Amino acid sequence: MHFTGTVYRNPYWPTWPLLExxxxxxxxxxxxxxxxxxxxxxxSPMEWIEEDLKELAETDPNAKTIQLLSANPLCMTYDKLMPILEMINKYLPKMEYIYACTRVTDIKNKTVEQLKSLKELGLREIxxxxxxxxxxxxxxxxxxxSAADITE
Ligand code: SF4
Structure with a gap:
């Protein structure tokens, strides 16, 4: 697995797997x-992400949850994020629950339809x-x- 720097795991979520x-x-x-x-x-380069998912498919093929790293992985645009979620589902077909930490600005750069689509691909909790x-x-x-940004 590629863990290149500081890793903080949300203590309220399952401890493993983590995907940087x-x-x-x-x-x-x-x-x-x-x-x-x-x-x-x-x-992270897409090649690293795919290599890590292949490794997880061998070591933890029945994984139903995964946490995306690091601080705010949802900063990616919808077009970059969607193929990663699709790849997670391809290599870990029993996936049910994808978790991620995020900033308000990462949510604001996506439409409601895009957020619904990410939810359909398994992004269930932020x-x-x-x-x-x-x-x-x-x-x-x-x-x-601002407080208004957070409320929105
Ligand atoms: S958004 Fe702020 S609190 Fe969160 S990891 Fe970045 S610097 Fe730290």
């Missing part, structure tokens, strides 16, 4: 967060790092989104 489709965080500027300070953001509903606080921590 991005490295680091696209924003990486929240003032309270040091999680990815030394990890430049990158998208952890949205909203932190606060107070604009002054969001500005102070440099979250780069």
């Amino acid at each position: 489709i991005t490295q680091g965080c696209t924003h990486n500027k929240c003032k309270f967060c040091t999680m990815y300070k030394d990890v430049p953001f990158k998208m 952890s949205l790092g909203s932190e606060s509903g107070d604009d002054w606080t969001l500005d102070r921590i440099d979250k780069k989104c």
